Amino acid sequence: MSDRIAKALANHDKNFNCCQSVACAYCDLVGVDEETMFKAAEAFGLGMGGMEGTCGAIAGAVLLAGFKNSSANLEHPDSKGQTYKLSAAIVKEFLEKNGATACRDLKGKDTGVILRTCPGCIEDAAAIAEKILELK
Template sequence: MKEIEEKAIHSFYNGMNCAQSVLTAYADHLNFDPGFALSIASGFGGGMGKLQKTCGAVTGSFMALGIYNSQKHFENIEARNATNEMIQKFTVDFKALHGSLDCKALLDCDFKTEEGENRFKNMDLKKNVCSKCISDSIKLVEELIKV
């Protein structure tokens, strides 16, 4: 578990967005192409396209759960149902830890304003909020898939 978390945090501080860092951290464990995952998750950082909707660490986790279940269950409907159950559990647990899945609420700033961008930098929210969301997301996924 610690290895996946460390990979995700390292990636996040070295150019990947939050969704990319979570999803690609599972590439070795779930046996998928990290380059393709990097492309798929490219638009999910900053709350999906920097719109500050669902947190990228969360959406990256949802994608990892989908891959996990697609490998575990032969039928698409079974995989989809298992993924939905895990996403629902993840959502409850993430909200219990952070109060919201919404990037804007988590960060308490608006990326569309200069004030919000400055707040993000000055309060070091990348470290103080985003990194914690990534770490917690990894831990919640690990609990669900029992790595």
């Protein structure tokens, strides 16, 4: 396990949500201070606020993709396509590994079968972000 993945898990132990846990572990590598990243990621925890939506850990990895890849060209946005490809690769790999991307499904809210715990989702999303986004 990399030091960054361990940091993401430690963030969760400090009561960061899953999105904050992943995104804040790598914020310095994408040029964002931790307080700003913490704020940006806050609403994406718990399946975007209520377990219905995309896992917050995945959202954190995708948030990193935008910060890592965006050209920030406000006049002529030109990096969306590549950022979408990176995001899609993150989501696809997470889905293949865990069988779901929605918090509700991962936590077995309807089935009673937990596919992956929050720490497991954080570990997976962080490892996938490291690989796909080449965060070291």
